[in-house]
Amino acid sequence: MTARAEDDRKPPVAIVTGAGRGIGRAIALALSKAGYRVAAVSRENGEGRPDMVPPGGRYYQADIADIETHAGLFDQIGTDLGIATCLVNNAGITSKHRGDLLELQPDSYDATLGVNLRGGFFLSQAFAKRLIAAALPGLKSLIFIGSANAEIVGENRADYCISKAGVGMMNKLFAARLAEHQIGVFEIRPGIIHTDMTTPAIPKYDPFIASGGVPLKRWGEPEDIAAVVVTLATGALPYTTGIHVDVGGGLQLYRI
Numbered sequence: 001m002t003a004r005a006e007d008d009r010k011p012p013v014a015i016v017t018g019a020g021r022g023i024g025r026a027i028a029l030a031l032s033k034a035g036y037r038v039a040a041v042s043r044e045n046g047e048g049r050p051d052m053v054p055p056g057g058r059y060y061q062a063d064i065a066d067i068e069t070h071a072g073l074f075d076q077i078g079t080d081l082g083i084a085t086c087l088v089n090n091a092g093i094t095s096k097h098r099g100d101l102l103e104l105q106p107d108s109y110d111a112t113l114g115v116n117l118r119g120g121f122f123l124s125q126a127f128a129k130r131l132i133a134a135a136l137p138g139l140k141s142l143i144f145i146g147s148a149n150a151e152i153v154g155e156n157r158a159d160y161c162i163s164k165a166g167v168g169m170m171n172k173l174f175a176a177r178l179a180e181h182q183i184g185v186f187e188i189r190p191g192i193i194h195t196d197m198t199t200p201a202i203p204k205y206d207p208f209i210a211s212g213g214v215p216l217k218r219w220g221e222p223e224d225i226a227a228v229v230v231t232l233a234t235g236a237l238p239y240t241t242g243i244h245v246d247v248g249g250g251l252q253l254y255r256i
Contacts, residue, residue, distance in 0.1 A: 011056070012138065013037045013084040014233065015077060017064050017123070018091030020044035020052060022195035023145065026222030027088055027229050028054040034230045039077045039084065041091070057081065064091050064119035070126045083134045086233045087127045089120045090145040094197060095157035109159040116163035117170070120144065124174055132181050139235045140183040144171050145225065148191045148248050164189075168244060175242030184241045186232045191248020193220040215250030 014031045018024035020042030028040045031054075038057035046052035046059040053059045058080050062073050077084060093115050096108035124142055131140055147164040154161050168187060175185035192198065192205050192214060209217055228247050231237060246252040 010082060011035050011037050012086065013039065013077070013081045014086035014088065015039045015041060015084045015127070016088045016090055017041045017120075018145075019054075019059075020046070022197065023190065023193060023222045023225050024088075024090040025052075026226040027090060027145075028057070030223070030226035030230050031086070031088075031233060032057055034234060036086065036233075037081045039081055041073070043091075064123050065115045067119065067122040070123055074126060074130055078130075083130065083136060084127065085131065085136055085138065085140045086143070087124065087141075088143045088145065088229055088233075089124060091119065092116045092145065092147075092163075095160045098156040101155055101158035104158055112159040113163050113166075116160070117166045120167065121170060124170070128174065128178055128181075128183065131183060132178075139233070140181070141233050142174055142178065142183060142185045143229055143232055144185075144187045146171070146187045146189045146244065148189050148246065148251050150189055150244075151252070171244060172242050179241055184232070184235075186241070187244040188225060188228050188232075189244055189246050189248065189252070190225050191220055191246070191251035193222060193225065195222060213251070214248065215253060218249060220247065220249060 014036040016024055016028045016038060019028040019040035028038045032038045038054040039060055040052065040054050040057060041060045041062050043063045045061055060073060062069055093112055096111055097105060127142065144167050146167040149161045150164040150168045171185055171187035178185055192209065209219065225247055228245055
């Protein structure tokens with residue numbers, strides 16, 4: 001058996017950014033359970049934290065906003081696990097300062113777009129180039145975790161909404177460019193998901209959900225997002241690319 005044939009029989013490799021907690025961690029665990037060797041990437045220090053390492057995978061501390069580190073990160077993952085055929089661009093931050101958009105400061109705007117758009121774009125670019133060069137067979141995917149705020153206005157965090165609207169176009173752009181290489185590109189738009197980031201907003205969201213603001217009348221869980229990622233990464237929606245999937249219990253529905 002040739003080395004290439006042996007490599008083809010190895011479990012596929014997936015990279016999940018922002019995998020230290022919340023949605024990212026749930027995605028990493030779900031992909032691991034689905035048979036992927038997962039490279040879990042996060043800015044958080046995973047030293048002494050075995051829970052940060054997905055079964056059969058590795059944990060990498062990295063800040064995707066620092067695009068100069070992308071090449072080294074891919075090199076290390078390739079050495080440790082193999083060439084990734086799936087990238088889940090989950091890393092993201094919310095506004096540093098919430099409030100009147102007329103008072104939005106450049107430091108918050110730049111930080112939010114630096115991670116959510118700039119970092120995600122150039123990481124995806126590097127991933128796509130390597131995957132095309134490797135010419136690997138089988139399923140290949142690039143998945144962006146966007147937000148319902150790509151369309152739903154949040155006036156107190158304009159920079160976050162702008163960044164997530166940009167993710168929506170980024171999904172379409174990469175889908176159009178990578179279709180000829182049989183790389184499926186998708187966007188998932190979570191609604192109100194129960195994570196550390198949303199915990200401070202429980203007093204606001206609980207009555208909103210109960211009143212029907214979310215038609216399914218419950219909080220979303222990170223595992224809800226992870227289930228959709230696995231569905232897309234494993235090819236359960238064939239002949240699709242460039243689409244977005246709303247995972248918000250019907251939050252995206254406009255009703256009067």
